[in-house]
Amino acid sequence: MENKVTMTSTATSVPNWQKDIFNVLKEGGVNQIAYLPDAGHAHLIRSAIADPDIEDVVLTTEEEGVALSCGAWLGGKKCVLLMQSSGVGNCVNMFSLLKSGDFPFFTLITMRGEYAEFNPWQGPMGKATQGVLELMGIHVLRVSRPEDAAEIVSAGYDAAFQAGEKVAVLLSQSLIGRKKWERN
Amino acid sequence: MNTTTKSKRMDRRNFVSMLLSQTPEALVVTGLGSAAYDVFAAGDRRTNYYLWGAMGGSTSIGLGLALAQPDKSVVVITGDGEQLMGIGSLGTIATKQPKNLTIVVLDNGHFGETGMQQSHSSLGADLVAISKGFGIKDSESISNIDECQKVVQRIKAKSGTAFIQVFIDSNEPERALPPRDGPFIKNRFRAALGLKPF
Numbered sequence: 001m002e003n004k005v006t007m008t009s010t011a012t013s014v015p016n017w018q019k020d021i022f023n024v025l026k027e028g029g030v031n032q033i034a035y036l037p038d039a040g041h042a043h044l045i046r047s048a049i050a051d052p053d054i055e056d057v058v059l060t061t062e063e064e065g066v067a068l069s070c071g072a073w074l075g076g077k078k079c080v081l082l083m084q085s086s087g088v089g090n091c092v093n094m095f096s097l098l099k100s101g102d103f104p105f106f107t108l109i110t111m112r113g114e115y116a117e118f119n120p121w122q123g124p125m126g127k128a129t130q131g132v133l134e135l136m137g138i139h140v141l142r143v144s145r146p147e148d149a150a151e152i153v154s155a156g157y158d159a160a161f162q163a164g165e166k167v168a169v170l171l172s173q174s175l176i177g178r179k180k181w182e183r184n
Numbered sequence: 185m186n187t188t189t190k191s192k193r194m195d196r197r198n199f200v201s202m203l204l205s206q207t208p209e210a211l212v213v214t215g216l217g218s219a220a221y222d223v224f225a226a227g228d229r230r231t232n233y234y235l236w237g238a239m240g241g242s243t244s245i246g247l248g249l250a251l252a253q254p255d256k257s258v259v260v261i262t263g264d265g266e267q268l269m270g271i272g273s274l275g276t277i278a279t280k281q282p283k284n285l286t287i288v289v290l291d292n293g294h295f296g297e298t299g300m301q302q303s304h305s306s307l308g309a310d311l312v313a314i315s316k317g318f319g320i321k322d323s324e325s326i327s328n329i330d331e332c333q334k335v336v337q338r339i340k341a342k343s344g345t346a347f348i349q350v351f352i353d354s355n356e357p358e359r360a361l362p363p364r365d366g367p368f369i370k371n372r373f374r375a376a377l378g379l380k381p382f
Contacts, residue, residue, distance in 0.1 A: 071248025
């Protein structure tokens with residue numbers, strides 16, 4: 001366990017696009033980062049935990065993060081929710097809060113079930129993710145190339161916290177890369 | 185059937201009214217349904233945020249708010265049914281342990297809004313044990329209105345996350361309906377904290 005933690009926190013293995021995304025959130029003045037973990041969010045989560053100015057909140061289910069984000073805004077702070085595409089399904093009714101309460105909302109979603117996916121159980125929710133978000137009134141942006149990450153995440157972040165929009169940025173599975181299924 | 189009956193219970197409106205009249209500075213988030221009516225009946229405040237939906241979300245809203253406003257007391261007032269739907273949030277709250285957050289669960293052991301079906305809380309679940317199990321050490325139940333003062337003191341002290349299960353009668357007092365206009369209650373809440381529109 002100790003070895004694993006050490007290995008995964010090696011900074012040299014962090015893709016630049018993940019660093020870019022954290023920098024965008026940091027420069028945007030994010031106060032809270034709530035998350036369910038995923039490999040594509042690993043650098044963000046580590047950075048949030050290490051940053052004394054950011055409250056990192058690990059959730060038991062993604063819908064908590066929707067409500068948490070609204071609570072943060074009630075108190076004048078900005079929260080970003082990190083999750084996998086499967087978590088979007090867990091949030092559906094809680095998304096009502098965003099519309100009924102008219103809250104800004106920003107979430108980063110790592111995609112599964114759309115590219116070189118080895119696990120068929122990720123398929124149904126992964127393929128429905130964008131549709132579900134849009135049905136619930138959330139504007140969807142997508143990052144597929146590493147060089148676009150900073151610009152698109154920044155555009156979504158600003159739309160949420162400067163215009164009060166509800167925005168999801170999907171991080172394509174092709175961007176994140178093939179999951180290493182076999183453990184050594 | 186495995187049912188739990190508490191012989192001693194208190195009137196929900198009396199308890200909530202007594203609690204809030206002594207904690208005028210507290211920021212309040214309610215669960216939907218009867219808990220929202222109780223809080224509204226105790227006197228509408230700009231710093232009350234009433235849910236009319238988003239069941240299971242009250243405690244997570246309370247956590248986001250408590251982390252955002254660490255110098256202010258935050259009180260979540262909800263029912264056993266709403267708390268059960270968001271039960272995992274107690275685990276999340278326990279990882280953060282905000283000193284200014286108090287969760288008050290008005291527990292009649294029933295789903296009051298939908299025809300008084302029994303909830304898990306009167307079918308064997310022990311919410312205090314669950315809360316403690318998640319890591320909220322200061323978790324207890326009260327069944328006598330005289331114990332309201334202890335809850336008031338906790339809220340004012342801001343000395344640690346607290347979870348209070350309040351055993352209440354399963355009566356249905358007259359409905360007192362808070363505003364259903366979400367943007368209105370959000371905007372006046374933020375304005376009361378001195379926050380500007382974006």
